[in-house]
Amino acid sequence: MQTPSAIPNTIISGFHALSEPLRIKVLELLRNRELCVCDLCDALGVSQSKLSFHLKTLKEADLVLSRQEGRWIYYSLNLPQFAVLEEYLANYSRLQQILPARRC
Structure with missing residues (x-):
């Protein structure tokens, strides 16, 4: 098992990126096909400047x-x-299979 300091930054940044509802909506829109930033703005009803910030976070998280x-x-x-x-x-x-059940 990894210690907290050994968790790769890609994992940390990935879950950070998934913590914002607007970014989840972007991912849902991209689930079916590639989209232009203008199409994403229209579908989400947000400005390009606001969306650019969130797209940057999603890109940094790969x-x-x-x-x-x-x-x-x-995108x-x-x-x-x-x-x-x-x-x-x-x-x-997988841990659930090997760890004993906790009793309160």
């Missing part, structure tokens, strides 16, 4: 990828990073 096409930036999910977070959480379900 949860989204971006690519520029002309003057627009398109998509970075599925391998979601697999890293999923694997981290799966370790907790």
Whole structure:
């Protein structure tokens, strides 16, 4: 088991990025397809400046990828990073099988 100081920053930044409702909504929109920042703004009803802050956090956590096409930036999910977070959480379900049940 990892000590708290040994937890990779990618795990920490991933869960930090997932702690904001607007960022969860962005991820839900990207679940089906790549979207332009303007489409995300329209769908969420937020300004581009507000959304840019949240997209930056998602990019820093490696949860989204971006690519520029002309003057627009398109965003998509970075599925391998979601697999890293999923694997981290799966370790907790395995612990349940080996740890004795706690009694109050």
